[in-house]
Amino acid sequence: MMGRQKAAQAPLFYAFNLEDHVPANHLLRGIDRFLDLDGLHQHLSPHYSHTGRPSIDPALLIRMLIVGYCFGIRSERRLCEEVHLNLAYRWFCRL
Numbered sequence: 001m002m003g004r005q006k007a008a009q010a011p012l013f014y015a016f017n018l019e020d021h022v023p024a025n026h027l028l029r030g031i032d033r034f035l036d037l038d039g040l041h042q043h044l045s046p047h048y049s050h051t052g053r054p055s056i057d058p059a060l061l062i063r064m065l066i067v068g069y070c071f072g073i074r075s076e077r078r079l080c081e082e083v084h085l086n087l088a089y090r091w092f093c094r095l
Contacts, residue, residue, distance in 0.1 A: 021087045027070060028092040037062060061095045 022029060037059040044058055066077045067089050083089045 018087060018091050022091045023088075026088050027090055028067070031070070032092060033067065035063075035066070060093055060095075067092060 040059050040062070048055060064078070064083055065080055067073065067083065068076075071082075073079045073082055081095055
C-alpha cells in the first residue's frame with residue numbers, strides 16, 4: 001500500500017506560516033520551482049501492494065534524498081534528524 005502525505009493541518013493555538021521563514025533566495029526554493037512530482041503516485045501505484053502497512057510517500061522520499069545530496073548529508077539517519085530540525089528542509093519536503 002503506497003503511503004501518501006495528508007494535507008497540512010491548520011495550527012491549533014497560533015499562526016505560523018513556514019513559507020515566511022524560508023528565504024526567497026534559498027537553494028531549495030530554486031530546485032522546488034523545477035521539481036514536479038505530481039504524476040509520481042500514479043506512475044508507481046502498480047508496484048505497491050494494496051494490503052499491509054502504508055509505505056513512505058515516494059515524493060517525500062525523493063525530496064529528502066535531494067536535500068541529502070545538495071547538502072552533503074550521507075547518512076539516512078542524519079538526514080531524518082536534519083529534516084526534523086531545519087525549517088527550509090521541512091518546507092521543501094512538504095512537512
